Amino acid sequence: MMTPSQPYKKSVKRAKELREILSKYSYAYHVLDTPSVSDAVYDSLFSELITIETKYPELVTSDSPTGRVGNELLGGFKKVTHSSRMLSLNDVFDRADVEAWVVRMDKLLPGARHEFFADIKMDGLACALIYENGILVQAVTRGDSYVGEDVTANVRTISNVPLRLRDAEGYKKFLIGRTEIRGEIVMLKNDFVALNEKRRAAGEPEFANPRNLAAGTIRQLDPKLVAARPLSFRAYDLLRQAATDVPTNMYAYEALSALGISRNKEASIFGNLDGVMAFIDEWSEKRHDLPFDTDGLVVKVNDRAQFAELGVVGKQPRAAVAFKYAAEQATTVVKDIVISIGRTGAATPVAVFDPVVVAGTTVQHASLHNADEIARLDIRVGDTVVIFKAGDIIPQVESVVKELRPKHTKPFQFEEALKHQYPELSFIRPEGEVVYRVKGATGVLLLAKAVQHFASKGALDIDTLGEKNVVALVNAGLVKDLADIYTITKTQLLRLDRFADISAGKLIDAIADKRKPLLERFVYGLGIRHVGTQTAIDLINAFKSLENLRNATIDQLKAIDGIGEVVAESVAAWFADPDNETLLTKFGELNVKPVFEKKTGKFTGQxxxxxxxxxxxxxxxxxxxxxxxxxxxxxxxxxxxxxxxxxxxxxxxxxxxxxxxxxxxxxxxxxxxxxxx
CATH class of the missing domain: 3.40.50.10190 (BRCT domain)
Known part of the structure; x- marks a missing residue:
C-alpha cells in the first residue's frame, strides 16, 4: 500500500480548512446577514477548494460548498418555490473562453446563426417579481435557486418597483395572466455614500458595501426599516408561460421599459463576437462610472427559442455566460518574508507568496513596508492573506485570514530576520522612525558604491566612470539612482571642476554606448545581493529576458543549478522592492534596453x-x-x-x-x- 505523498497530505488538510472557513463565511452571509469578507475573498478561497477537489476527486465531501448553490434560508419569511429555477451562469474571463463557449453551442446547433445580447452584470440581490393581471402579488428572493423567500412586503417599499404594470400599446398581453420579472435589488453608489454620511454624523457605524447592505436590508423583518433605506430594482429577464410571448432577450428589455420596469440602458445586441468583445473592452474602465457596482457582463444568445433548445447543464444554461473582469482581491499563502536593502540603506520587508492573479496580472510578492506594518497585520510565514492592488498597480497585503493560520506559527521577528539575512551588517532604527537602516552608511555613500559597481568592468564597463567621477556626480546631485547616469548632459558636467570639454564628451559617449548592455552584465550591475557574475549569467540563460526574471517565483529560481534558497529569496526580494520596480521602469523610459545573447563557442556545455x-x-x-x-x-x-x-x-x-x-x-x-x- 502506497504511503500518501506530502503534497497530498497538505491538500487533505487544506481542503478541510477551506470547507470549514467557507461554511463559516457562508453562514454569516446567508443566515446572519453579517458578511465577514468580500465576495472576492470568498470566491478566491472557493476557487482554491475547487482546484484541490479537481486534482483529488476523492477529497470531495458531501458537505463541500462546491456542491451546492446556497445555504439554509433565514427564518421568518415564507418559503416559495420558483416557477422555474433561477440559474447561475458559467464564468468566462477572456476572448478564448468566449470563443470556446460559442464552439460548444455550434456543436449542438450546427449552422445556426447566433445573435448575441450583452448587458452589465449587476452586483445585488437576485429577486423575482410576480404580477397577476398587471398587479404585483409577490416578490421572491433567489434563495437556493429552487426555493426563495417571500419578501413582498419589503419589496413594495422600493420606490421604483411598480405596484401595477403600465398599460402600454403593443405590450397589453403582459397585463393578462402571470408575468414574472427577474432582476437585482441594488443600492446605488450615491445613495450608499449619502446613507453612510448620515450614519457618520449620527455616530453610528458605517456599512461595508452596497451589495451586502442591499441583501441584508431586504431580509429585514420590519418593512419600515427597509423603507428607510434607498434600494432600487433593476430587471434583467421577463418570463411568461407562453415562451413565444418573449421571442428575444432584447424584446424582453423593450417590454420591461414599456411596462414601467427599470433596466440597464447599456444592453446591446451584436451579430458577431468582435462586437461582443468590443463591448466588453469598452466597459472594462467605464464600469467604474456606473451608478451601481458590477464585476462583469452577461452575454446571452438573443433568440429565446435557440436559448431554450440549447438547454441546461447542471446549474448553468448553455446559451449564456458571465464575463468576469479581473478580481481586485485574491487570497494566497505567504511562503516567506525576505528583507531588501535599498539604495538609502533602508530595510524593506517583502512578502513572497504563491503566484496569484489580482486585477488581471499575476503577482507573487508585495512590500510590507516596515516592521510596524508587519506587527499591525500580524502577518506570519504560512498565513493565508488577502491581496489587493493599490490603484490597480501595486500589490498590497490587506489582511490575514487568521482562521486558516497553521498551528505553531510564530510572529515575525524583524531584528532576528535582519541578523539572519545580513549577518555582516548592523542596523539601527532612529528614534521616531519606522524604518531600520544600515548602521554607519549614509544614502550618499551607498549610492556612490552602487553606481561604481554598475559602471565597473564586470558589469557595464563604462569607460571613465571610475570612483572619483562617480563621487563627484553623486555629490553634485546629478545622480540620485543608477538610471540617472543616462540623464547627464555635457553642459552639466562642464559645471563641475573635474571635467573639461574632452573628458566630459568622453564620459557622455561612454554612457551612451551602454544603452544596450548585455543582459547578464546589466543584472550583475544592479547589485542584487548574492548575485555575482556567474550567477547573473545562469539567471539570464535560464530566463532569457528581464521581464521573465522579474516574474520568476522562488521555486523557479531554486530550480537553476547552483542557486539555492538564499540566492532565490534575495533575487525575489530585490525585484519586489517598490524602489527597484520604479528604477527598472525608469531605465525603460530612458531607452536603456539590455539585450540577451546566448554565448556559444567551442566551450559550449563545458x-x-x-x-x-x-x-x-x-x-x-x-x-x-x-x-x-x-x-x-x-x-x-x-x-x-x-x-x-x-x-x-x-x-x-x-x-x-x-x-x-x-x-x-x-x-x-x-x-x-x-x-x-
Missing amino acids: NFVVTGTLESLPRDEVAEKIRELGGTFQSAVAKDTTYLITGGKVGESKLKKASQYGTTILNEKEFIDLLEK
Whole structure:
C-alpha cells in the first residue's frame, strides 16, 4: 500500500480548512446577514477548494460548498418555490473562453446563426417579481435557486418597483395572466455614500458595501426599516408561460421599459463576437462610472427559442455566460518574508507568496513596508492573506485570514530576520522612525558604491566612470539612482571642476554606448545581493529576458543549478522592492534596453574551475575568456565540472574532488593551448 505523498497530505488538510472557513463565511452571509469578507475573498478561497477537489476527486465531501448553490434560508419569511429555477451562469474571463463557449453551442446547433445580447452584470440581490393581471402579488428572493423567500412586503417599499404594470400599446398581453420579472435589488453608489454620511454624523457605524447592505436590508423583518433605506430594482429577464410571448432577450428589455420596469440602458445586441468583445473592452474602465457596482457582463444568445433548445447543464444554461473582469482581491499563502536593502540603506520587508492573479496580472510578492506594518497585520510565514492592488498597480497585503493560520506559527521577528539575512551588517532604527537602516552608511555613500559597481568592468564597463567621477556626480546631485547616469548632459558636467570639454564628451559617449548592455552584465550591475557574475549569467540563460526574471517565483529560481534558497529569496526580494520596480521602469523610459545573447563557442556545455595562482592570466580574465567561448566558470568542483585549471599553491580539496569525479586537470600552459586551438 502506497504511503500518501506530502503534497497530498497538505491538500487533505487544506481542503478541510477551506470547507470549514467557507461554511463559516457562508453562514454569516446567508443566515446572519453579517458578511465577514468580500465576495472576492470568498470566491478566491472557493476557487482554491475547487482546484484541490479537481486534482483529488476523492477529497470531495458531501458537505463541500462546491456542491451546492446556497445555504439554509433565514427564518421568518415564507418559503416559495420558483416557477422555474433561477440559474447561475458559467464564468468566462477572456476572448478564448468566449470563443470556446460559442464552439460548444455550434456543436449542438450546427449552422445556426447566433445573435448575441450583452448587458452589465449587476452586483445585488437576485429577486423575482410576480404580477397577476398587471398587479404585483409577490416578490421572491433567489434563495437556493429552487426555493426563495417571500419578501413582498419589503419589496413594495422600493420606490421604483411598480405596484401595477403600465398599460402600454403593443405590450397589453403582459397585463393578462402571470408575468414574472427577474432582476437585482441594488443600492446605488450615491445613495450608499449619502446613507453612510448620515450614519457618520449620527455616530453610528458605517456599512461595508452596497451589495451586502442591499441583501441584508431586504431580509429585514420590519418593512419600515427597509423603507428607510434607498434600494432600487433593476430587471434583467421577463418570463411568461407562453415562451413565444418573449421571442428575444432584447424584446424582453423593450417590454420591461414599456411596462414601467427599470433596466440597464447599456444592453446591446451584436451579430458577431468582435462586437461582443468590443463591448466588453469598452466597459472594462467605464464600469467604474456606473451608478451601481458590477464585476462583469452577461452575454446571452438573443433568440429565446435557440436559448431554450440549447438547454441546461447542471446549474448553468448553455446559451449564456458571465464575463468576469479581473478580481481586485485574491487570497494566497505567504511562503516567506525576505528583507531588501535599498539604495538609502533602508530595510524593506517583502512578502513572497504563491503566484496569484489580482486585477488581471499575476503577482507573487508585495512590500510590507516596515516592521510596524508587519506587527499591525500580524502577518506570519504560512498565513493565508488577502491581496489587493493599490490603484490597480501595486500589490498590497490587506489582511490575514487568521482562521486558516497553521498551528505553531510564530510572529515575525524583524531584528532576528535582519541578523539572519545580513549577518555582516548592523542596523539601527532612529528614534521616531519606522524604518531600520544600515548602521554607519549614509544614502550618499551607498549610492556612490552602487553606481561604481554598475559602471565597473564586470558589469557595464563604462569607460571613465571610475570612483572619483562617480563621487563627484553623486555629490553634485546629478545622480540620485543608477538610471540617472543616462540623464547627464555635457553642459552639466562642464559645471563641475573635474571635467573639461574632452573628458566630459568622453564620459557622455561612454554612457551612451551602454544603452544596450548585455543582459547578464546589466543584472550583475544592479547589485542584487548574492548575485555575482556567474550567477547573473545562469539567471539570464535560464530566463532569457528581464521581464521573465522579474516574474520568476522562488521555486523557479531554486530550480537553476547552483542557486539555492538564499540566492532565490534575495533575487525575489530585490525585484519586489517598490524602489527597484520604479528604477527598472525608469531605465525603460530612458531607452536603456539590455539585450540577451546566448554565448556559444567551442566551450559550449563545458564547465571550468580554477584553483591556485595563475602567472600569465588573471583569474577574472580566464573567466571572461571561458564565458566568451560559451563555457561556464564555476567556483567549486562538481560532478558536471569538465576541467580543473591548476596554478601555484593548488587547493588539495579541489584536486581530490576532480579525481573523484573524473574531471580533466589542466595546468596553466595546457589551458592556454586549449584556448588557442
